[in-house]
Amino acid sequence: MAKSLKSPPADLTRISTRNGGTFPLARISKVISGEAQLPGGHGNREMPVWGPFFSRVDADQDLGRMRVDSLARYLRKIQQP
Template sequence: MKISRSLQALALSALVFCTGAQADERSDPGKREYMDRCAVCHGQSGKGDGGMIDILRVAPTDLTTLSRQNGGVFPFDRVYSVIDGRQAVKGHGSRDMPVWGKAYGSETVRAGEHYGDMPYTMEMYVRARILSLIDYLNRIQAR
């Protein structure tokens, strides 16, 4: 799934606008996703120093250096495909990192519980969660 750069920018802008760009987890769905799903391995700071590091075969990636390792550009497409499960994580052998796209899609939580009476489908709900997480990862990049 190729997402155009303008659509990416629009989606990320909407997410930042909707969250008020606040760092508080209660009002920052991307940070909340990260802390709930990623911090256990990648650490609260995103530097790959989470609590599971001692039992993992391969050290988790320092997620704060994704842009630096990609010529100063945040690798949106690659990050999206890793999170939703379309791209395997190199060096992990079998898929050790959970595939959140599939996990989100199989949850029994109704999208309406999170968005009120708005006409969201489960696919839209999954995409919103992934985009929120990607927005947060983009915001924690080392400068």
């Protein structure tokens, strides 16, 4: 899968390292939901926009937001030094 992408998927355990040691929680939530551009993003992003998927699981839109937030917090937890 990774090989068929034009830009390689980011190593999600090194987001903090790439960001000077702090995890940009708000930005990462927006990258996942699709509200923010991916870094270096020009043209179409290759990563699917998850916000609408997660909100479509059921009628409650807040639950979609919660899923994005949980995922972003999980990524913060798996950061490597």
